[in-house]
Amino acid sequence: MLSYRHAFHAGNPADVLKHVVVVRCLAYLNQKEKPYLVVDTHAGAGRYRLDDASAQKTGEYQQGIARLWHRQDLPEALRGxxxxxxxxxxxxxxxxxxxxxxxxxxxxxxxxRAIFYELHSKDHALLKRHLERKPQIITRCEDGLTGVIALMPPNERRGLVLMDPSYEVKEDYQQVVSVLEKAHRRFATGTFLVWYPVVDRERISAMERAVKRTGIRNIKQFEFSTCPDFPGRGMSASGMFVVNPPWTLEQEMQQILPYLVDVMAPDQGSFRYKTLVAE
Incomplete structure (x- = not known):
């Protein structure tokens, strides 16, 4: 939805979870010299000012990245x-x-290589400005959920796809699962990351069932909650489906998730991780 601007939410607990998973997956891919492709279907502006009016209006980063900023006891998997x-x-x-x-x-x-999609024209202009011009980086002002399928399989035969729409449009919940199924059919060995917000728990439960019905194997699920689910209250948690995760990721998240709860939401927070579908 073109009204969504991530600047209001940058650095919040949901961003922390999503970006930790992205960083750990890329660190694993970098262990081999062979090249890979990264596709980000909803790239946003690329970087954000936390001292501008948008971020200050919500202050969401104060419960997110700000809680980690001066910590000296970070788990090793979180330090990078x-x-x-x-x-x-x-x-x-x-x-x-x-x-x-x-x-x-x-x-x-x-x-x-990296290909970034951002449909919002203003955010796409900022994205182009914020990313240094490098021959292996491409930005496209297009719908990433449509574009990603045509890119599969990448010539490199190694890759990571991040799908993180705003979910302001309810159809996004179904569309992202459909795109995952189609892209995976073309690139079964790729790593796919699907981020989701928990605003309506039943909608997420339905999404889990839909992901299972795709027939895709080897899926982990990680979720971090800052408060109990409460209909009508807004986002209580966020999570990630990870298809073909690095074998190290589950152990790393077993350290990271309880730490995030202790630091960001010690009174009401919770976490969960599970194998949604086995290999």
Whole structure:
């Protein structure tokens, strides 16, 4: 939906979960010299000011990345992500937050490629401005859920696809599962990350059932809640479906998730992780 602007939500707990998973998956891909392709279907503006009116209006980052900013006891699997956030800030003060495109651009190597989709024209213009011009990086002002299917399988035969629509349009819940099924059919060995917000628990339960019905194997699910589910209250949690996850990811998330609850939502928070579909 073209009214959605991520600047109001940058750095919140949902961003932390999503970006930690992206960073850990890319770190795993980088262990081999072979090139890979990364596709981000809803890239946003690429980076965000946390001291501007949009972020200050909601203050959501205060419960998210700000809770990790000065921590000295970060789990090892979380340190790389926090260090990347520190690198985008020129001082010890937290004033900027990297979106997934900035994280991806920073972590991919010369032999790798990245394609970023952003349909909102203003955010796409910012995205182009925020990403350095590199031959292996492409931005497209198009619908990423439509475009990603045609890219599969990538020539590299290795890759990661991040699908994270705003879900302001209810049909997104069904469409993202349909696109996942079609893209996986073309690229069965790829890693697919599907982020989702928990606003209506029954809708997420239905989404889980739909993902299972695709017949795709080897799916992990990670979820982080800042408060109990409460209809009409807004987003209580967010989660990730990870298809073909790195074998190291589950163990890393077993360290990260309870830590995030302790630091960000010690009174009402919770987490869960499970094998949604076995290999």
């Amino acid at each position: 992500y926090v260090q990347l956030v520190k690198e985008i800030n020129s001082s010890d003060e937290l004033t900027q937050y990297p979106g997934s495109p900035w994280l991806i651009r920073t972590l991919i190597r010369e032999q790798d």
